[in-house]
Structure formats: C-alpha cells, structure tokens
Amino acid sequence: MSNKFLLSSPLFYNMHVSLRSFKQKARYRRQKFVRFLSKLRKLSPSNLDDLAVSIDKQVWDEVDCKTCANCCKTMSPTYTGKDIRRISTFLNMSAKDFKSKWLLKDKEGDWLNRSTPCQFLNMKTNRCNIYEVRPVDCIGFPHITKKKMVDYIHVHQQNVDKCPATFKMVEQMMLLVHKKQ
Numbered sequence: 001m002s003n004k005f006l007l008s009s010p011l012f013y014n015m016h017v018s019l020r021s022f023k024q025k026a027r028y029r030r031q032k033f034v035r036f037l038s039k040l041r042k043l044s045p046s047n048l049d050d051l052a053v054s055i056d057k058q059v060w061d062e063v064d065c066k067t068c069a070n071c072c073k074t075m076s077p078t079y080t081g082k083d084i085r086r087i088s089t090f091l092n093m094s095a096k097d098f099k100s101k102w103l104l105k106d107k108e109g110d111w112l113n114r115s116t117p118c119q120f121l122n123m124k125t126n127r128c129n130i131y132e133v134r135p136v137d138c139i140g141f142p143h144i145t146k147k148k149m150v151d152y153i154h155v156h157q158q159n160v161d162k163c164p165a166t167f168k169m170v171e172q173m174m175l176l177v178h179k180k181q
C-alpha cells in the first residue's frame with residue numbers, strides 16, 4: 001500500500017476501519033457512486049467480472065472486517081433452509097425454536113433476523129459467535145466477486161454507504177473504468 005493512498009484515504013488507515021469517518025464520506029459520495037453503478041449496469045462491459053476480481057485483493061488488503069462489523073450491526077443475512085438446520089443443530093435447538101426465537105419471514109418469503117445488531121455478534125470483539133456455521137450469505141458478503149457482477153449491482157447500490165469494502169470496490173472500479181475511457 002503506497003503512502004499516497006494512506007494520505008488520501010484516512011478512513012482506511014492501516015486496514016483499520018473508522019466507521020465514523022466512513023459514514024461521513026459515504027454520505028457525501030453515495031449518490032455519485034449509485035449513479036456510477038447504474039451506468040455500469042447499462043454499459044455492462046464484457047470484462048466486468050474480471051475487473052471485480054482484480055479489485056477484490058486490493059480491497060481486502062485495505063479493509064479489515066474485524067475492525068468494522070457494520071454489516072452484522074446494521075443488516076440481516078438471508079438464512080437458507082440449510083443455514084437454519086446447520087446453525088440450530090450447532091446450538092442444540094430445533095429449527096422451529098431457532099426460527100421462533102430469532103427469525104422472521106419477510107414479504108418475499110426470506111428468513112431474516114428479527115432485529116439488529118445480529119444476535120450472534122459479539123459487540124465487544126466484533127467476532128461472530130457462530131463463525132464456523134454462519135449463513136452462506138455472511139460468508140460471501142459483500143459479494144464483490146459474485147458472478148455475474150452485473151446482476152449484483154443493485155446489492156452494491158444498497159451497501160455502498162454501509163459496507164466500507166463495497167465503498168472501496170466502487171471507488172476503485174470508477175478509477176479503472178474512467179482510465180479506460
């Protein structure tokens with residue numbers, strides 16, 4: 001990581017995420033990033049998935065989730081049937097008890113947490129108490145390298161002011177795309 005980058009990006013100093021700085025910066029740039037992502041969906045360049053993969057490593061070199069956990073604090077994962085069976089077994093509960101204790105079904109029929117922060121987040125350490133069996137959605141979040149990226153642009157638009165890694169990915173994608181134009 002170059003010193004130039006560190007100086008120009010105070011919210012990602014030494015991989016540590018400052019959520020306060022992030023929220024300020026994201027509030028200011030959100031609209032611009034959302035518009036850029038809409039344009040990207042229309043353009044849908046053939047190498048979009050490759051661009052995302054090339055950016056992914058840089059994002060994770062610069063963002064440390066253990067200093068953030070904003071996804072676990074502010075959003076809910078979607079639990080698949082398999083997730084529910086795996087996690088409830090791990091917790092020595094029936095799937096029925098697990099759902100009635102912590103989950104609710106939304107209008108689309110997806111199982112989500114009843115409340116935020118997630119009941120499995122240790123707020124002191126930012127660690128997940130069910131890390132080994134956490135939902136597949138949590139494992140893949142924020143889905144930067146998900147194929148086809150163009151089908152996940154609406155997800156990135158929702159997350160750009162909530163997830164510092166998504167924010168960083170969009171920032172880098174803008175630089176790459178504008179450089180090529």
Ligand code: SF4
Binds near residue numbers: 163
């Ligand atoms: S995935 Fe995003 S929101 Fe979640 S902890 Fe990592 S940087 Fe923070």
Ligand code: SF4
Binds near residue numbers: 127
């Ligand atoms: S299950 Fe774990 S990783 Fe997933 S939202 Fe809850 S605390 Fe975060």
